[in-house]
Amino acid sequence: MSKSTFTIEEMDIKLKTNYIGTNFIFYDEIGSTNEELLKDNTITQHGSVLFADNQFKGRGRLSREWISYKDNSLTFSILLTEKLNAKTLNLINFAAAISVAEAIENLFQLDIRLKWPNDVLVVTRKVCGILVESISKGDKIERVVVGIGVNVNQPMFEGHYNIPPTSIRKEFGKVVSRERLLAEILNEFETNLKKVHKNPLIILDNWRMRCKMIGEKVKVQDGEKEIFGIFEDIDENGFLILRDNKGTKKIFNGDVSLK
Ligand code: BTN
Secondary structure: OOOOOOOHHHHHHHOOOOOOOOOEEEEEEEOOHHHHHHHOOOOOOOOOEEEEEEEOOEEOHHHOEEOOOOOOEEEEEEEEOOOOOHHHHHHHHHHHHHHHHHHHHHHHOOOEEEEOOOEEEEOOEEEEEEEEEEEEEOOEEEEEEEEEEEEOOOOOOOOOOOOOEOOHHHHHOOOOOHHHHHHHHHHHHHHHHHHHHHOHHHHHHHHHHHOOOOOOEEEEEEOOEEEEEEEEEEOOOOOEEEEEOOEEEEEOOOEEEEO
8 A cells, every 4th residue: 555645734734623623533545434434433523534545435426436536635524423403414515515615715716616415616517526424313313424525636537427527736727735725624614514503594695606506497307307497596404496387396306407
């Protein structure tokens, strides 16, 4: 196994959080950071971050896989064990997407847009995916894991993708520091997570502002099912409101694309 090029100290210097990432668990190699953090009950501290330098079986939304490359990507998961309820899960998702957007804007001034429910794009190209998963006992949520994968220094992408992928390196034109970017994402996430609980309307408005599909004609693909309509808005829980000639309906899952 080759030695990692990720330097925890370099990340630590830039980390300004009170609890997100203060317990940092580093793996050279692991199947999925989400899977590990969901099942490892020895990790209990709220805000713990489990990071993999090489994630070789990454999980994506809708049972897809998330492909990442050693030394070129950020693949990590954040554990939340406090103030959990099912209604805030989508908002946590939005808070994560906004945090990645803000971090990339702060450091690289790229034109970042958000796509429902949890993609981070540079204009139309996907730079980051987010997968929030949870474990419940009865109706009590015990652990929430916020998994974030960012394409950072990949020079190019091969293969076929639903949405064309990109990396920060491709868009910014230079290799960038993964440590600096990770610290910035975690800093922003701690701030945004506070808003999820104290002022969720700010999170919803911030997300709306960054989603350029609202008001547009879209197609929602959910498995075999295709639904067409106008992306009217998101509701207070982050679900998509779609309008067609019969009225409005709520969309809880699926892939949205412009029509
Ligand atoms: C998607 O766009 O489909 C979501 C991708 C989420 C990928 C991240 S990488 C870190 C974490 N661990 C996983 O197995 N998946 C998430």
